[in-house]
Amino acid sequence: MLQHDQLVLAIVDDHPIVIEGLKNLLASATGFDIVSFTTGSDFLNYLKTNGADVVLLDIVLPDANGLELCRDIKKKYPDITILAISNQAERSIIQQMLQNGASGYLLKNASADELLDCIEKGMKGETALSKEAKDILSGPATNDWNSIPSLTKREKEILRLISEGLSSTDIADKLYLSQLTVETHRRNIIQKFQTNNMFSVIKLAMEHKII
Amino acid sequence: MLQHDQLVLAIVDDHPIVIEGLKNLLASATGFDIVSFTTGSDFLNYLKTNGADVVLLDIVLPDANGLELCRDIKKKYPDITILAISNQAERSIIQQMLQNGASGYLLKNASADELLDCIEKGMKGETALSKEAKDILSGPATNDWNSIPSLTKREKEILRLISEGLSSTDIADKLYLSQLTVETHRRNIIQKFQTNNMFSVIKLAMEHKII
DNA sequence: TTTTACCTACCTGTTTTTCGGTATATTTCG
DNA sequence: CGAAATATACCGAAAAACAGGTAGGTAAAA
Numbered sequence: 001m002l003q004h005d006q007l008v009l010a011i012v013d014d015h016p017i018v019i020e021g022l023k024n025l026l027a028s029a030t031g032f033d034i035v036s037f038t039t040g041s042d043f044l045n046y047l048k049t050n051g052a053d054v055v056l057l058d059i060v061l062p063d064a065n066g067l068e069l070c071r072d073i074k075k076k077y078p079d080i081t082i083l084a085i086s087n088q089a090e091r092s093i094i095q096q097m098l099q100n101g102a103s104g105y106l107l108k109n110a111s112a113d114e115l116l117d118c119i120e121k122g123m124k125g126e127t128a129l130s131k132e133a134k135d136i137l138s139g140p141a142t143n144d145w146n147s148i149p150s151l152t153k154r155e156k157e158i159l160r161l162i163s164e165g166l167s168s169t170d171i172a173d174k175l176y177l178s179q180l181t182v183e184t185h186r187r188n189i190i191q192k193f194q195t196n197n198m199f200s201v202i203k204l205a206m207e208h209k210i211i
Numbered sequence: 212m213l214q215h216d217q218l219v220l221a222i223v224d225d226h227p228i229v230i231e232g233l234k235n236l237l238a239s240a241t242g243f244d245i246v247s248f249t250t251g252s253d254f255l256n257y258l259k260t261n262g263a264d265v266v267l268l269d270i271v272l273p274d275a276n277g278l279e280l281c282r283d284i285k286k287k288y289p290d291i292t293i294l295a296i297s298n299q300a301e302r303s304i305i306q307q308m309l310q311n312g313a314s315g316y317l318l319k320n321a322s323a324d325e326l327l328d329c330i331e332k333g334m335k336g337e338t339a340l341s342k343e344a345k346d347i348l349s350g351p352a353t354n355d356w357n358s359i360p361s362l363t364k365r366e367k368e369i370l371r372l373i374s375e376g377l378s379s380t381d382i383a384d385k386l387y388l389s390q391l392t393v394e395t396h397r398r399n400i401i402q403k404f405q406t407n408n409m410f411s412v413i414k415l416a417m418e419h420k421i422i
Numbered sequence: 423t424t425t426t427a428c429c430t431a432c433c434t435g436t437t438t439t440t441c442g443g444t445a446t447a448t449t450t451c452g
Numbered sequence: 453c454g455a456a457a458t459a460t461a462c463c464g465a466a467a468a469a470c471a472g473g474t475a476g477g478t479a480a481a482a
Contacts, residue, residue, distance in 0.1 A: 015319045017326070021232025062320075087298070108226045109273075115228070152458060165411030167438065181460050187440075188458095197440075197468090200376030202410055206417040363428060378468065392430050398471075399428095408438090408470075425482070431475080438469065449458065 008051060009119075011036040012043045012069075013058040013085065018108070022056060025112050030119075040064030047073070052080055054119060057102070059086040059093065067096055074101030081122045091136050092148055092208070094129075104128030148208050149192035158185045160211050163202050219262060220330075222247040223254045223280075224269040224296065229319070233267060236323045241330070251275030258284070263291055265330060268313070270297040270304065278307055285312030292333045302347050305340075315339030359419050360403035369396045371422050374413050 009032035011022050019036045026032055035052070037043040040061050046052075055073065059066030070082055083104045084097045094105045103122035106115060110130040118128035129137065151159065161171045168186065172179035186198065193201045205211045220243040222233050230247045237243055246263070248254040251272050257263075266284065270277030281293055294315040295308045305316045314333035317326060321341035329339035340348065362370065372382045379397065383390035397409065404412045416422045 015229075016322050017229055017232040017236065017319060018226075019232065020235045020323070021228040021230065024231045024235040025228065108228060111227050112231070154459065162410050163414040165407050167408070169438085177459090178461055180462055183439080184461075185459080190440085196376050197378070199373050199409060199413055202413045203374040203417060203422070206414060211414070365429065380468085388429090389431055391432055394469080395431075396429085397469075401470085423482095425480100427480080428478085430477080433473080434471100435473105436469105436471080438467100440467070441465085443463085445461080447458100447460075449456100451456080452454095 006033070007031070007053040008033045008035060009054045009056070010034075010043060010046070010052040011056045012038075012040065012061065013056070014038045014060070014062050015058075018058075018085075022115075025115060026119075029112070029116055038062075040066075040069045044069075044072075047077060052077075054081045054083065054123060056083050056085050056106075059084055059088055059097065067093075067100055070097060070102050071100040083118055083122050083128060089132065089136055094133055094137060098127065104130075105133045106130040107132045148210075149194075151189065151192065151210065155185055155189050155192075156210065158182060159189055159201070159205060162186070162198060163205070163211050217242060217244050218264040219244045219246065220265045220267070221245075221254060221257070221263040222267045223249075223251065223272065224267070225249045225271070225273050226269075229269075229296075233326075236326060237330075240323070240327055249273075251277075251280045255280075255283075258288060263288075265292045265294065265334060267294050267296050267317075270295055270299060270308065278304075278311055281308060281313050282311040294329055294333050294339060300343065300347055305344055305348060309338065315341075316344045317341040318343045359421075360405075362400065362403065362421065366396055366400050366403075367421065369393060370400055370412070370416060373397070373409060374416070374422050 009026060011019050011034065013019050013022070013036070016038070019038070023034050023036065026034055032054070035046065037046065040063055057066055057070060061069070066084065066086070070084065073080060073082060082102045083106060084102045085106045085108060086093070087108045089107055097105055103125075104118045104127060106118055107130050109132065114130045118130060121128035157175070158171055161174065166174065168182040169179045171177070171182045175182075190196070190198060190201055193204055195201055195204070202211070220237060220241075222230050222245065224230050224233070224247070227249070230249070234245050234247065237245060243265070246257065248257065251274055268277055268281060272280070277295065277297070281295065284291060284293060293313045294317060295313045296317045296319060297304070298319045300318055308316055314336070315329045315338060317329055318341050320343065325341045329341060332339035368386070369382055372385065377385065379393040380390045382388070382393045401407070401409060401412055404415055406412055406415070413422070
């Protein structure tokens with residue numbers, strides 16, 4: 001049994017069943033104090049008045065994007081060790097997560113041993129990947145990472161509105177911008193996707209789950 | 212074996228963490244004997260020599276399709292109560308599962324109470340749906356069959372080319388049509404989707420896997 | 423056989439997007 | 453702090469999309 005008597009481990013996952021499973025696994029194998037949350041904002045609230053040493057963070061949450069949440073947590077509380085837990089087995093997601101400060105990435109079909117092992121590694125400062133995550137990263141280096149542009153928050157917002165059928169002037173009204181500004185964003189988005197018009201941008205963005 | 216009069220509940224899920232969670236929840240709240248499997252074939256093997264009363268069946272399994280597995284189990288062992296457990300929140304999946312003999316459908320974000328409630332209902336022969344599953348089934352019927360327009364072959368072809376970034380004149384050249392014809396098709400497509408421009412059409416078409 | 427659906431094509435407009443620039447204030451980050 | 457990224461805004465012109473019509477030919481279905 002590992003001994004971490006005063007360390008706090010937080011679980012952020014919107015599946016009560018998963019939380020129960022993780023609690024059960026960890027309570028019997030470690031000495032962590034365990035707290036759990038089903039939304040990102042609940043956890044951020046908790047952090048205002050409490051501490052945490054390790055976080056098991058689901059990427060898919062009802063109220064937040066796990067990628068951004070991870071970055072935000074790391075920015076405010078750099079000492080927290082974040083391990084991402086997700087069903088998403090896509091290379092780009094794993095890479096983005098690690099880039100945003102996660103210490104590791106576990107797929108939800110990881111075994112209990114892998115989980116404990118990754119927590120240990122993460123706390124030692126090593127990069128902790130479950131077997132399947134490792135396979136994906138070391139696998140065929142597809143060049144699609146280059147063609148998945150990272151949009152800014154504003155750009156994503158505007159792209160989403162475009163995909164819902166709003167014109168540039170509609171969007172300008174909605175966001176209290178000049179339509180010229182919206183058109184500038186449009187151009188930048190199209191350029192980032194290295195394509196020639198918005199139609200293909202929307203297709204690509206949908207394929208890569210950006211919208 | 213101990214206590215043959217006790218009811219047996221089987222969990223079939225490829226996520227060890229989920230299995231732990233379900234075991235933990237059910238062991239403390241019910242008197243079931245609990246067995247678990249991570250593959251469909253493991254479970255089928257078990258059924259050759261053992262019985263089960265209730266099955267919590269994940270739809271996504273490494274070696275089998277949950278839909279077919281459900282049908283097979285029901286055909287061989289009609290008395291087993293099957294509850295589907297899945298992350299997939301799509302109307303058509305739920306409907307297919309119920310048609311294949313499942314007594315209920317739980318989304319993985321269901322609460323412990325919902326889970327216990329559904330097991331009870333399922334064993335009484337009632338249809339047991341978690342709240343969110345119920346919402347999806349009773350919800351806007353518009354989203355699935357009614358508002359998914361059926362495009363003709365030509366229209367699909369043109370929509371696909373538009374989503375790849377080709378303009379009407381590009382498409383006209385490629386398909387040896389007048390660009391006026393292409394524009395007519397565009398208008399008909401937009402009308403079928405009951406929207407105002409191609410951008411939202413592409414989004415909707417991607418969502419419904421038409422392209 | 424009449425109807426219906428589909429593919430094709432055209433006309434006349436208006437609206438919207440796209441492309442070529444430039445430019446400033448703010449925010450973020452090394 | 454200084455540099456880079458981001459969000460904001462403007463001008464002008466060309467290209468494309470959108471919207472309202474109409475309409476002929478073909479093939480399948482009622």
